[in-house]
Amino acid sequence: MRDLVDALLAPLAQGFVRRALGAGVALGAAAALLGVFIVQRGLGLLSDGLAHATFGGLALGLLLGAAVDRAIWVALPFTVAIALGIQYVRRRTTLGGDVATGVFFAVSFAAGILFLGLRSSRSAPVNVEGLLFGSLLAVSPESLGVILAVAALVCAVLVWVGPRLAYATFDPELAALSGVPVAELEYLLLALTALVVVVGVKTVGVVLVSAFVVIPAATATLVGRTLGAIAALAVVLSVAGTAFGLFASYHLNVATGATIILTLGAMFILALVLRRS
Amino acid sequence: MSPALRARGATVVIGGRRVLDDVSFEVARGELACLCGPNGGGKTTFLKAALGLVPLAAGEIEVLGARPGAAASAVGYLPQAKGFNAAFPAHVADVIVANRRGAWPVRVRTADREAARAALGRVGGEPLLDAPLRGLSGGELQRVYLARALVNEPALLLLDEPTAGVDARGRAEFLDLLAGLAARGDFAAVLVTHNAAAVRRLARRVVYLDGRVRAWGAPSEVLDRDWGRTAFSGRDHEGAPASPCEDQE
Numbered sequence: 001m002r003d004l005v006d007a008l009l010a011p012l013a014q015g016f017v018r019r020a021l022g023a024g025v026a027l028g029a030a031a032a033l034l035g036v037f038i039v040q041r042g043l044g045l046l047s048d049g050l051a052h053a054t055f056g057g058l059a060l061g062l063l064l065g066a067a068v069d070r071a072i073w074v075a076l077p078f079t080v081a082i083a084l085g086i087q088y089v090r091r092r093t094t095l096g097g098d099v100a101t102g103v104f105f106a107v108s109f110a111a112g113i114l115f116l117g118l119r120s121s122r123s124a125p126v127n128v129e130g131l132l133f134g135s136l137l138a139v140s141p142e143s144l145g146v147i148l149a150v151a152a153l154v155c156a157v158l159v160w161v162g163p164r165l166a167y168a169t170f171d172p173e174l175a176a177l178s179g180v181p182v183a184e185l186e187y188l189l190l191a192l193t194a195l196v197v198v199v200g201v202k203t204v205g206v207v208l209v210s211a212f213v214v215i216p217a218a219t220a221t222l223v224g225r226t227l228g229a230i231a232a233l234a235v236v237l238s239v240a241g242t243a244f245g246l247f248a249s250y251h252l253n254v255a256t257g258a259t260i261i262l263t264l265g266a267m268f269i270l271a272l273v274l275r276r277s
Numbered sequence: 278m279s280p281a282l283r284a285r286g287a288t289v290v291i292g293g294r295r296v297l298d299d300v301s302f303e304v305a306r307g308e309l310a311c312l313c314g315p316n317g318g319g320k321t322t323f324l325k326a327a328l329g330l331v332p333l334a335a336g337e338i339e340v341l342g343a344r345p346g347a348a349a350s351a352v353g354y355l356p357q358a359k360g361f362n363a364a365f366p367a368h369v370a371d372v373i374v375a376n377r378r379g380a381w382p383v384r385v386r387t388a389d390r391e392a393a394r395a396a397l398g399r400v401g402g403e404p405l406l407d408a409p410l411r412g413l414s415g416g417e418l419q420r421v422y423l424a425r426a427l428v429n430e431p432a433l434l435l436l437d438e439p440t441a442g443v444d445a446r447g448r449a450e451f452l453d454l455l456a457g458l459a460a461r462g463d464f465a466a467v468l469v470t471h472n473a474a475a476v477r478r479l480a481r482r483v484v485y486l487d488g489r490v491r492a493w494g495a496p497s498e499v500l501d502r503d504w505g506r507t508a509f510s511g512r513d514h515e516g517a518p519a520s521p522c523e524d525q526e
Contacts, residue, residue, distance in 0.1 A: 040365055166381035170372075171361045177328060177349055178379040225409075227366050228383040 011250045016137055023139045023203050024242040024260065026151035028212065031196050032238035033158050035217030036231045037189055040169050044218075045098055046086070046190070047210035049105035050197040053082040055131060055206050056108030057198070059115035062126055069140055075198050082108055083194035087187050134205030136246070136256045147199045154192050161185060166227055204257035215264040216241065222271040237267055279342030281306050281433045281465030282327060286336030289319070289326055296322045298489045299336065304482070306432070307462035311480035311496070312469045318487040320469045321357060324435045327467075328354060341432055353426030353464070355419075357437035367410040373397070373425045396424040400454055416447030423454070434466040440475070448472070455479060473500060 011017040038047060057078030061071030082104050089100035116126060130138075139147070158165075168175040168182045176182045193213070200209035216238035217230070224230030245260030252259070282304040289297040297319045304310045312320045325331040327338050329346020341348045361367065373393035374382045382389065390406075397403045402420040405413070413421065419439055426434055439455075440448040452475050459466055459479060470476060476483055476496050483499040485492040492499045 040362065042364075163378075163380035163383055166383075167375050167379075169362065170365050170367055170375070170381060173330065173356065174354075174376070176330065177346075177354060178376055179349060180379060221364070221366070225366060226368070226371075227381060230366060231383075 008247060008251070011247065016139070017246075017250065019139045019141065019144045020136045020256065021243060021246055023144050023147045024136055024246055025239050026148050027196070027200055027203055028216070028238035028242040029235050030151035030154040031200060031209075031212040032216040032220075032234040033155055033162075033231060034189075034192055034196050035213040035215075036220070036227070036234050037158075037162075037165055037169060038193065038213055039217040039221055040166075041189075043097065043193075044210065044214045046101050047193055047197055047213040049086070049101035050079055050083055050194050051201055051206045051209045052105040053108040053194075054079045054198045054201040054209075056082075056110075056112035056115070058131055058201070059112035062123075063115040063119055065123075068126070068130075069143060072143070072146060072198060072202060075201075076195065078108075079194040079198050080191050083190040084187060087190045091183065091186070130205075131201070132206050133255070134201065134203050134208065134257045136203045136260075139203065143202055147203065150195050150199045154196055157188070157192060161188065162231070165189060204260065208257050208261050211261045211264060212238070215261070215268050219264070219268045219271045222268075222275050238264070241267055278306060279339065280304060281308065281341060282467060283339040284323075284327075284336070285339075287323070287326060287333055287338050288335040289322055289331055290334040291322070291331075295488065297326065297486075300486065300490050301336075302484050302490055302493050304433075304465050304467060306465050308481050309459045309466045309468065309479050310482045310484060311476045312467055312484050312486055313471065313476065313499075314486040314491070320486055321437055323486065324354070324437050324467065324469060327435060328352065348432075350429050351432045353429065353431035353434040355422050355426045355434070355436040355439050357439075357441060357469070361410065363411050365410075369393075369397070369402075369405045369408050369410060369413075369421050372410060372421060373428050376425050377428050392428055393424070396428040397421070399427055399458065400424045414447070415443045416451065419443060419447070419451055420454075423451075427458075431464050434464050436466060436468045438469050438471070440470070440472060452478060476500060 012021070038044060054075050057075030058071045060078055061074030062068070064074060066074060086097070086100045086104050089095060090097045116128070164175070164180045165185050167178065168180050168185055172182045196213065197209055200212050204212060216234045219237055220230045220234035224233050241263040242260050245263040246256060248263070249256040249259035280303045284303070285301050287297055287300040288295065300319070300323065312323065314320055322331055326333055327340055327345050329344070329349070338345050341351055370385050370390055370393045371382055373396055374385050374389040377389055377392055394403060394406055397406055397420070400420045400423045402417065402424055405417060405421060410421070423439070440451050443451060456479055468475070468479065477500065480496050482494065483492070483496050484490060485499055
């Protein structure tokens with residue numbers, strides 16, 4: 001038994017696996033906590049849209065001459081700005097949030113393609129596939145630092161404003177009457193989503209990052225009775241699923257990000273079945 | 278002591294339309310007044326202006342001697358549309374405690390729970406304390422929201438068509454409850470209603486609002502006037518009630 005455990009955990013001897021585990025777990029916890037609010041507010045599409053906006057931000061960073069690892073410093077403010085733009089349109093016009101997201105996400109993705117094409121022919125080639133599908137096993141020590149810092153910041157802010165944000169999620173008008181700064185908290189929620197999505201794109205890629213935000217929270221919502229229980233369960237499921245998926249993909253020699261998402265998806269289906277019976 | 282509510286020339290413009298035009302009336306402390314009038318007559322808008330949710334273009338509304346929104350914790354509000362998110366994992370105690378705390382309780386503390394229980398006790402809803410919000414009947418939901426409005430011991434209660442969407446029995450029970458609470462004079466109340474029986478039973482005074490204040494007085498004075506011919510004469514007001522506060526049934 002002990003030999004089996006040792007064999008399963010053997011990959012941890014390698015630095016890149018330890019970094020991948022740290023990055024995945026930190027991102028998983030922050031995304032799951034955030035996801036509770038995103039799912040309750042029906043904003044699942046938003047994280048997907050912001051992931052595509054992140055592609056635009058990373059491409060802009062590359063165009064400005066940043067190395068692949070440093071382009072995130074352009075993508076972070078770029079994507080936060082897009083998120084605030086979406087929220088502005090949501091609040092100031094009668095267009096729905098999905099329409100605002102649709103417009104901003106297509107435009108920034110198109111801009112990203114344009115930015116990549118505008119780079120000089122002498123600059124280093126870009127691995128677009130890496131951008132689209134992420135590379136958890138290739139997280140550098142510097143990227144790990146950024147991911148841990150963003151995850152810690154997002155979790156701390158959510159624990160701080162979570163009860164008021166939850167009240168505003170339940171009923172914005174009653175929350176406003178109780179003195180909750182509803183509009184400001186909504187802008188904050190979108191900015192936090194942008195931060196999580198950008199570091200998520202670095203690890204699981206543009207296509208899969210929204211699953212990190214949505215699936216654990218959706219699973220927990222199916223089985224949890226109170227908001228506190230749902231939040232705790234979402235974080236536990238996300239962290240466990242990420243760790244399991246990482247080790248499974250290593251031993252099976254398959255794509256890491258996809259294995260993690262499939263693990264989270266399996267948990268969702270299990271919850272769906274358990275809830276019915 | 279300032280009155281519970283005093284409107285002076287209150288005017289609200291939304292999208293270029295004067296929804297409230299020069300509205301003036303007063304509600305004394307401990308008094309229950311009814312707000313009647315046709316749909317679109319500005320009743321809900323008036324409550325929202327008094328709560329500070331809708332800005333005034335002119336005039337003023339004084340709530341417990343302060344600006345709208347300034348005395349928020351002393352004002353209880355029972356909204357017409359319970360626009361809560363049905364997917365939200367809300368329980369009755371959470372909803373009531375949220376109004377006490379100004380934040381959603383991740384864990385309900387004992388003191389808050391007892392306050393919620395006491396508020397529910399006043400409306401005869403104590404057994405509902407731990408019930409999930411979804412699955413409550415319309416009448417039960419009204420009681421919970423009334424308990425929510427009462428939990429901070431308000432000096433003024435604003436109720437927006439509290440019996441809309443509730444069946445006849447639930448409506449009668451709710452009005453009994455409200456009559457019992459109002460008779461104690463612990464709070465003043467403004468009740469928006471289309472229910473003439475409720476007005477006759479509960480109100481000391483009625484304001485008939487149709488953009489402007491068309492009438493303001495004792496229920497007998499306002500209700501028994503012939504609105505079909507006098508108040509709406511010469512005006513195109515399709516669907517205007519023959520009586521200012523018609524029964525819903």
